[in-house]
Amino acid sequence: MGALAxxxxxxxxxxxxxxxxxxxxATGLTLGIAIGLPLGLLVARRAGxxxxxxxxxxxxRTLPSLAxxxxxxxxxxxxFTPSVVALAVVALPPVLVNTIIGLRGADAEALDAxxxxxxxxxxxxxxxxxxxAAPMVFAGLRIxxxxxxxxxxxxxxxxGGGLGDLVTQGVALLDTGQMLxxxxxxxxxxxxxxxxxxxxxxxxxxxxxxx
Amino acid sequence: xxxxxxxxxxxxxxxxxxxxxVGAALLIALAISLPVGVLAARHGLLRGVAxxxxxxxxxxxxxxxxxxxxxxxxxGFRSALLALVSYALPILLRALVAGLRMVxxxxxEAADGMGLTxxxxxxxxxxxxALPALLGxxxxxxxxxxxxxxxxxxxxxxxxxTLILTGLDQGxxxxxxxxxxxxxxxxxxxxxxxxxxxxxxxxxx
Numbered sequence: 508m509g510a511l512a513x514x515x516x517x518x519x520x521x522x523x524x525x526x527x528x529x530x531x532x533a534t535g536l537t538l539g540i541a542i543g544l545p546l547g548l549l550v551a552r553r554a555g556x557x558x559x560x561x562x563x564x565x566x567x568r569t570l571p572s573l574a575x576x577x578x579x580x581x582x583x584x585x586x587f588t589p590s591v592v593a594l595a596v597v598a599l600p601p602v603l604v605n606t607i608i609g610l611r612g613a614d615a616e617a618l619d620a621x622x623x624x625x626x627x628x629x630x631x632x633x634x635x636x637x638x639x640a641a642p643m644v645f646a647g648l649r650i651x652x653x654x655x656x657x658x659x660x661x662x663x664x665x666x667g668g669g670l671g672d673l674v675t676q677g678v679a680l681l682d683t684g685q686m687l688x689x690x691x692x693x694x695x696x697x698x699x700x701x702x703x704x705x706x707x708x709x710x711x712x713x714x715x716x717x718x
Numbered sequence: 719x720x721x722x723x724x725x726x727x728x729x730x731x732x733x734x735x736x737x738x739x740v741g742a743a744l745l746i747a748l749a750i751s752l753p754v755g756v757l758a759a760r761h762g763l764l765r766g767v768a769x770x771x772x773x774x775x776x777x778x779x780x781x782x783x784x785x786x787x788x789x790x791x792x793x794g795f796r797s798a799l800l801a802l803v804s805y806a807l808p809i810l811l812r813a814l815v816a817g818l819r820m821v822x823x824x825x826x827e828a829a830d831g832m833g834l835t836x837x838x839x840x841x842x843x844x845x846x847x848a849l850p851a852l853l854g855x856x857x858x859x860x861x862x863x864x865x866x867x868x869x870x871x872x873x874x875x876x877x878x879x880t881l882i883l884t885g886l887d888q889g890x891x892x893x894x895x896x897x898x899x900x901x902x903x904x905x906x907x908x909x910x911x912x913x914x915x916x917x918x919x920x921x922x923x
Contacts, residue, residue, distance in 0.1 A: 569905040571865035574898035577882045581891045657779035661869065664886055674785045678872075683789055690785035694778045701777045 510691065513684030521673070521688060528669035528696065531587070531659045535594025536652055543599045543651075544644070547606025548632070557607050564600035572597055572658040576665050590659070590667030597658045598651040605647025609640030642712050649704035656700050660693045670696070721892045729881070733900055736877035739795070739870060740863045740908075743802035747810050747859065750803070755814035756840065765815060772808030780805070780866040784873045798867070798875030805866050806859040813855020817848030850919045857912035864905040868897075878904070 514521060550556040576593045583589035613636045621635040637644075663671030673689025676682070722729065758765040778786075780801065787797040821844050829839045871879025881897030884890070 566906065569861045569865075569909050570902045571868045571898075571905060573865070573868040573879060573882055574901045577886060577894045578898040580886065580894060653777060660779045660781040664883065671781055674781055675872075678785070678788075686785050687789065690782040693782035694786070697779050697782070698774065698777050701773075 539598025543602030551610035609643030747806035798870035817851025
């Protein structure tokens, strides 16, 4: 059966797989950001801790997504929860590293000027450091989002659902149409995430550059 | 650890197949990216096309890319190899172009002044100066491929992913952990080895 024919005959299963995929990705990404961003803020001004965090993130980044998913199975079993935890692990390194690098890249003179103006450390963080670090942090979020959308395709291997289910079911049932629908949807979702967030990133950079 | 002790040959074969797949893909990608990268570094239009299409390829998730290639090339090594090459190519191309374009104009002028031909300048001056950037790209590409190659097991290309996927199918925890652990170890070893090579490469200016 062709891909379009499969899609026409199975709008329900497609919508369900897409919904699961988006939910997995959004939850995993949110969890990764919720850990990575505050952690980055916390360690960025302490050189030793920042370097250690970057080194650990570098290690995490080299771990293959399938290995992370598979390694969580004995600990957390199968299904949604281990998949979300694995995706959070995938999202964490780019968010953490870019937050640290962005904050550390903030111009020392700008920081001195802010302190000289009598800003408290909290004010300085919110009004000076974060706006200066924003482009880098945003790039980290984009990289994390694309990797999470990609990695969510592998959740099917530990019963986490998502668009990967269409691929694995298609392969198992020798249904090329279903497999192609799954593969195309995963590819489009990842490319769409990359270009949409990339566009936002450029718009934000132009705006902050003009400001 | 009983399964591991009884099946060292299975594990070694999977590791070897993984290394072969990644190594072959890296070599092919390197062979393509060198001439294309050198041309793209010189021509703006070609650079835009090469880097633009490369970044699209790179954003396609591995499972999707493998699945899209199966109807065209069938299951197995060839599909996996093509998918891996298309992951490595954008990374190497971008690194090489960046490395070549970072060579300062004064150095190129000095080389011209010494009477080097374009070809001599490329091989003796530009490529050696771009080497650290290229090695950096090779490092990212290597780690990416070790990771993507685990998914290649799904289209019967073998490798360490086979241990993970059959382990998941059979509920065989030890097999899963051996596969996942060796993949992670392979990625880390490759990353560190290339990092050291990068350090010993002739430093940029």
